[in-house]
Amino acid sequence: MDFKFGEKEERLREEIRQFAGVELAGRNTIAGMEEESNDEDWEFAMSMSRKLARKGWLTMAWPKEYGGQGASYFEQHVYADEASYWGIPGTSMGVSGIGWVGLSLMLFGSDEQKKKYIPLIASGDPDGVWCTAYSEPNAGSDFANIQTRAVKSGDEYILNGQKIWTSCAHRARWCWMAVRTDASVKKKQHGISLMIVDMKSPGIIIKPILNYAGVHIFNEFFLDNVRVPVTNLVGTENRGWYHLMQSLAFERHSMAPQFFGSARRILEFIVKYARETTYNGKTLASDPIVRNKIAERAIELDTLKLFGYEITWKMSRGVIPVYEAARNKAYCDFFMQRLATTGTEIIGAYSQIDRASRWPRIMGLITRLYMMFPGLSIAAGTDEIQKNIIGQFKLGLPRAY
Amino acid sequence: MDFELSEQQNMLKTMARDFLSVECNKVKVRDLEESDTNYDPKMWSKMAELGWLGLIFPEQYGGTGADLLDLVILMEEMGRNITPGPFFATVALCAIPIMKFGNKRQQANYLTSIAEGKSIWSLAIEERHGGYEASHINCSADYDGKHFVINGEKMFVPYAHIADYFLVVCNTGKDAGGDGGLTTFIVKAKSRGVKIEKISTFAGDGQCRVRFRNVKVSRSDVLGRINSGRKVLDMIMQWGTVLKCAEVSGACQAVLEMTNNYAKERIQFDKPIGSLMVIQHQLVDMFTDIEGLQYLVYYAAWLLTQGVKADVQISIAKAKANKVYQRACIDGVKIHGAIGFTMDHDLGCYFRRIKTAEFMLGDTSLHLEKIASGLGL
Numbered sequence: 070m071d072f073k074f075g076e077k078e079e080r081l082r083e084e085i086r087q088f089a090g091v092e093l094a095g096r097n098t099i100a101g102m103e104e105e106s107n108d109e110d111w112e113f114a115m116s117m118s119r120k121l122a123r124k125g126w127l128t129m130a131w132p133k134e135y136g137g138q139g140a141s142y143f144e145q146h147v148y149a150d151e152a153s154y155w156g157i158p159g160t161s162m163g164v165s166g167i168g169w170v171g172l173s174l175m176l177f178g179s180d181e182q183k184k185k186y187i188p189l190i191a192s193g194d195p196d197g198v199w200c201t202a203y204s205e206p207n208a209g210s211d212f213a214n215i216q217t218r219a220v221k222s223g224d225e226y227i228l229n230g231q232k233i234w235t236s237c238a239h240r241a242r243w244c245w246m247a248v249r250t251d252a253s254v255k256k257k258q259h260g261i262s263l264m265i266v267d268m269k270s271p272g273i274i275i276k277p278i279l280n281y282a283g284v285h286i287f288n289e290f291f292l293d294n295v296r297v298p299v300t301n302l303v304g305t306e307n308r309g310w311y312h313l314m315q316s317l318a319f320e321r322h323s324m325a326p327q328f329f330g331s332a333r334r335i336l337e338f339i340v341k342y343a344r345e346t347t348y349n350g351k352t353l354a355s356d357p358i359v360r361n362k363i364a365e366r367a368i369e370l371d372t373l374k375l376f377g378y379e380i381t382w383k384m385s386r387g388v389i390p391v392y393e394a395a396r397n398k399a400y401c402d403f404f405m406q407r408l409a410t411t412g413t414e415i416i417g418a419y420s421q422i423d424r425a426s427r428w429p430r431i432m433g434l435i436t437r438l439y440m441m442f443p444g445l446s447i448a449a450g451t452d453e454i455q456k457n458i459i460g461q462f463k464l465g466l467p468r469a470y
Numbered sequence: 471m472d473f474e475l476s477e478q479q480n481m482l483k484t485m486a487r488d489f490l491s492v493e494c495n496k497v498k499v500r501d502l503e504e505s506d507t508n509y510d511p512k513m514w515s516k517m518a519e520l521g522w523l524g525l526i527f528p529e530q531y532g533g534t535g536a537d538l539l540d541l542v543i544l545m546e547e548m549g550r551n552i553t554p555g556p557f558f559a560t561v562a563l564c565a566i567p568i569m570k571f572g573n574k575r576q577q578a579n580y581l582t583s584i585a586e587g588k589s590i591w592s593l594a595i596e597e598r599h600g601g602y603e604a605s606h607i608n609c610s611a612d613y614d615g616k617h618f619v620i621n622g623e624k625m626f627v628p629y630a631h632i633a634d635y636f637l638v639v640c641n642t643g644k645d646a647g648g649d650g651g652l653t654t655f656i657v658k659a660k661s662r663g664v665k666i667e668k669i670s671t672f673a674g675d676g677q678c679r680v681r682f683r684n685v686k687v688s689r690s691d692v693l694g695r696i697n698s699g700r701k702v703l704d705m706i707m708q709w710g711t712v713l714k715c716a717e718v719s720g721a722c723q724a725v726l727e728m729t730n731n732y733a734k735e736r737i738q739f740d741k742p743i744g745s746l747m748v749i750q751h752q753l754v755d756m757f758t759d760i761e762g763l764q765y766l767v768y769y770a771a772w773l774l775t776q777g778v779k780a781d782v783q784i785s786i787a788k789a790k791a792n793k794v795y796q797r798a799c800i801d802g803v804k805i806h807g808a809i810g811f812t813m814d815h816d817l818g819c820y821f822r823r824i825k826t827a828e829f830m831l832g833d834t835s836l837h838l839e840k841i842a843s844g845l846g847l
C-alpha cells in the first residue's frame with residue numbers, strides 16, 4: 070500500500086502552482102463553474118486555454134500523435150486537482166472537446182475526423198470548442214428517449230428536432246450530438262447515432278436559458294432542416310448508444326480530483342475565515358459548533374480524495390471504472406451540498422450577497438457554490454441515476470425502475 | 471383544542487391567495503427583484519385598501535383590530551406567493567413595536583399613516599457581523615443636552631432605500647456596561663447624515679447598508695424608554711420571528727405543491743417520476759417537515775396571543791423553518807431536474823430567498839442556543 074504520488078507528479082504540481090501564481094494575477098473563481106456565461110470571463114478562459122495548450126497540459130492525457138503528452142493517469146489526476154485548486158479557467162474549453170470528444174474520436178472516429186478535429190481541440194483555440202447535445206425536453210435521465218430525427222438524403226443527413234440544456238452551445242464551434250436515425254426500432258437504445266454538427270450550419274437556432282442565479286450556462290437548441298454531411302457520422306449508424314456509453318465513461322473519471330481541488334481550497338478559506346473572524350469577542354474558530362461542522366467537511370474531503378485516488382489507480386491498472394465513477398459523482402454532489410451549506414452558515418448573512426456587490430465574503434466563492442451545486446448535481450446524471458448504477462452494477466441488486 | 475382556521479381567517483386566506491395570484495405573478499416577482507425600488511407602489515396601495523397594512527392595528531388608527539394569528543395567516547399566503555415589498559419590514563418589524571411601545575402621539579402619528587399605505591418603515595438593527603444579539607450593537611446615540619446624536623453603520627436593513635422612517639436600535643449605555651443600554655429611535659430616512667446604499671443580494675430584496683453620521687433626533691423620538699431598548703428588541707425578535715416563520719412556512723408549502731405536481735406529470739422511463747419510490751419518499755419527507763413547521767408556527771403564534779412566554783417555541787419554529795425551507799428548495803430543484811435550475815421556473819424565486827430567510831432574525835445556531843438555554847441547559 071502506498072498513497073503518495075511520484076516525483077514527476079509533485080514537480081508537475083509545483084509547476085502548476087507557479088503558473089497559476091503568474092497567470093491568474095489574483096483572479097478567484099471556482100474552476101469550470103460558469104466561465105462561459107459572460108464575454109469577459111470567456112475571453113480570459115480562452116486565453117488560458119491557449120497557454121495551457123502551449124504548456125502541453127490542456128490535452129496531456131492524449132497520445133503524443135494527437136497533440137498530447139501521453140501523461141499517466143497519475144499526472145492527469147494531479148493536474149485536475151491542482152488546476153482546480155487554483156481555479157484556472159479554460160482547462161475544459163466548454164467541457165466536451167477535452168472531456169470526451171477527442172478521446173471518443175480516437176476510439177471510433179474516422180481518420181478524416183481525427184485529422185480535422187483533434188488538433189483543433191489540442192490547440193486551445195476557439196475553433197476547438199465543442200458542446201454536447203444529448204438531452205431533449207422528454208429525454209433527460211431517460212436519454213435513450215431522444216426524438217431529434219436525422220434522415221439520410223444523398224450524402225447528407227437532414228436533422229429536425231429540439232435539444233435542450235446544451236451547455237456552452239453559445240460558445241461552441243462544433244456540437245457532439247446524439248440523434249435518432251431509426252425510429253422503427255422496438256428498443257429505444259437502438260436507432261441512435263452520433264454526429265458532428267457544425268454550429269454555423271443554417272437551421273440551427275440557439276436560445277439562452279439563464280439559470281436561477283442569472284448565469285448563462287445552458288441553451289435551448291432548435292434544428293430546422295439542418296444539413297449534416299454523412300461523413301460527420303461518428304462510428305456506426307444506429308450504434309450511437311454504445312459509442313455514447315463509452316464516451317460517458319471518459320466524462321466521469323476526472324470529476325473527483327477536480328472537485329476535490331476546488332473543495333480543498335474552499336475548505337482552507339473557511340478555516341482561515343473562522344480563525345480571523347471574531348464574533349462576540351471570540352473567534353469563530355473557538356466556537357465548538359463551527360469547529361465540528363468544519364471537521365465534518367474535512368472527513369468528507371478526505372473520503373473524496375481517496376475515492377479519486379482509487380479510480381486513478383484502477384485506471385492505471387487498465388480497469389474501466391463503472392460503479393466507481395457513479396459513486397464519485399454522487400459523493401461529489403453530496404459533499405458539494407454540505408460544503409456550500411456549511412460555508413453559508415459560517416459567513417452568515419453575507420451569503421446572500423452577490424459577488425458583484427461591495428461586500429462579498431471569501432470572494433463570493435461560497436455563494437457561487439451554493440447557487441450552483443443543485444445544477445451541478447443534476448448535470449451529467451442526477452444522484453438518483455448514479456445510485457441506480459451503483460445498486461445495479463456493484464451491489465447486484467435488481468433494477469428498481 | 472382546535473386546529474381549524476376561523477371563518478374570518480379562511481376568508482382572509484382565500485382573498486389573499488386570489489389577490490396575490492392576480493397582482494403578483496412570478497414574472498412580476500422577477501421584475502421587482504431587478505428593479506430599483508424592489509416594490510410596486512400600486513400594489514402597496516391596494517394592500518392598504520384591502521386593510522392588510524393595518525390588519526392588526528386598533529380601529530382608531532385605521533386598523534381592523536385583528537390578532538396575530540390572522541396576520542400569521544396573511545403572512546403565510548404572502549410567503550406562499552412570494553410578495554416582494556416592504557410589508558414585513560413595515561408591519562412586522564416596525565408597526566408592531568410602535569403598537570406595543572409607542573406613546574399615544576407616536577401611535578396616532580405613525581400607525582394611521584402606515585395603515586393608509588402612506589409610509590414605509592424599516593428596522594435598522596444588524597451591523598457588520600450580521601447578528602441579532604444585543605451585544606452586537608455598537609451604533610451609538612449620545613445625548614448632547616438637546617438631541618441624541620446617532621453614529622454608526624447598519625447592515626441588511628430591508629427596503630431602506632424606499633423607507634420613510636427607520637427604527638434604529640442604538641447603544642446608549644456604553645457607560646452602564648454590559649448590554650443593558652439599548653434604545654430604539656424613530657429616525658426619518660431623509661434626516662441629515664443618513665446615507666443609504668443598496669446591497670445586491672440574490673433575492674433582489676432591497677436590503678441596504680445604512681450609515682448614520684451625527685444624525686440628530688429629539689428625545690420625543692425615542693420608542694419606549696431610554697435604555698429600555700432590550701425589551702423592544704426582545705419583542706421584535708418574538709413577533710417578527712413568528713411572522714417570518716409564517717412567511718417561510720407558506721413558501722415551503724408552495725415548493726412542495728409545485729414539486730409534487732411535477733412529480734405526477736413528468737414522465738421518464740415511461741412512467742411518472744412520482745411513481746419511483748425514491749422520489750415518493752423524498753416528497754413524503756418534505757411533506758412531513760412542512761406540516762410540522764406549519765403547526766409549530768401556529769403554536770408559537772397562539773402562545774403569543776395568550777400572553778404566555780413563548781421564547782423557546784418561537785426559536786423552535788425558526789430553527790425548524792431554516793432547515794425545512796432549505797431542504798425543501800434543494801430537494802425541490804433536484805426532483806425537477808434541470809428545469810428547476812432555471813430563471814424562468816418559479817422554484818428559483820424560492821431558492822434565491824433561502825439565505826435571506828435563514829439569516830433574518832437569527833440563524834439556526836442562535837435559535838438552537840436559545841432553545842437549549844430555555845431547557846435549562
Ligand SMILES: Cc1cc2nc3c(=O)[nH]c(=O)nc-3n(C[C@H](O)[C@H](O)[C@H](O)COP(=O)(O)OP(=O)(O)OC[C@H]3O[C@@H](n4cnc5c(N)ncnc54)[C@H](O)[C@@H]3O)c2cc1C
Nearest residue numbers: 201202203204209210234236448451453743804805807808
Ligand atoms: C447545469 C447543467 C448543464 C447541463 N448540460 C448539458 C449538456 O451540455 N448537454 C446535455 O445534453 N445535457 C445537459 N444537461 C442536462 C442533464 O443531462 C439532465 O438535466 C439530466 O440528465 C436530468 O434530466 P432532466 O433534467 O430531464 O431530469 P429528469 O430526468 O426529468 O429527472 C427528474 C427527477 O427524477 C429523477 N429520476 C428520473 N429517472 C429516475 C430513475 N430511473 N430512478 C430514480 N430517479 C429518477 C431524477 O433523479 C430527478 O430527480 C445539463 C443539465 C444541467 C443542470
